[in-house]
Amino acid sequence: MKDLGPSRYCLGIEVVSSPKGYFLSHAKYANEVIHRASLTNTKISNTSVELNVKRNTTDGVLLDNPTLYQELVGCLVYLTVTRLDLAYVVHVKQTVVARSTAKVEYHAMAHATAEVVWLHCLLSDLGIPQSSPTSLYCDNHSAIQIAHNTVFYEQTKHIEIDCHFVRQHLQSGSISLPFRLFGSATC
Structure with a gap:
């Protein structure tokens, strides 16, 4: 094992050291996810979700690239697990x-x-x-x-x-x- 020096970026978390402590940020990772999804030029808007809708495998249109969708879902799940503010908004407000x-x-x-x-x-x-x-x-x-x-x-x-x-x-x-x-x- 080799010491590579102080950590700067690990598991999507940017680490910045200062005399007061450490600052951890997911901004770079979140921006990479937005770029990967080609959502850099979109506008933010509230989207209402229909409750109690039952879907089946024949609903909707098939995705051109399901792998990209699966990767993006994985990235968003990771962000909600590692960012308490996102986990709060997505998990608690929708399940309680x-x-x-x-x-x-x-x-x-x-x-x-x-x-x-x-x-x-x-x-x-x-x-x-x-x-x-x-x-x-x-x-x-x-x-x-x-x-x-x-x-x-x-x-x-x-x-x-x-x-x-x-x-x-x-x-x-x-x-x-x-x-x-x-x-x-x-x-």
Whole structure:
């Protein structure tokens, strides 16, 4: 085995070192996926998805290049697994059916907290312990208040386990929960 020096790009993650720590980014990988799909000149738009539609193998038109489609799906799955913000948007918001946006946000917060705790353990094992809390940005005041409030109300009993889990890590200093309106600020 040979030491190749500091890591700069590994598994689609760009690594930039600074005196304050490491910055990890998927921007280069995401741009490569966009170029591979020939989507560089397209405009972003909201697309509604029909719910409860059953498809079969005879529906639609066959793709000219199914291998490209399969590769792109694999790339997008990788991005959602390795990027917590994408995993939050794609996985949690589509799989949790809730009458309350606070409930959806809180389930996502619990999922992200579990990922942060896992990353803290991994970094600690690599000799890079985290001394400050990781900020989980949330744009829902109710979800943040639930995390800070030690009293459970009737409306929150269905997310009580998530509440205990997030609150435990908030109080231990593993995470912090600053409010950020996502449509108007950059992370």
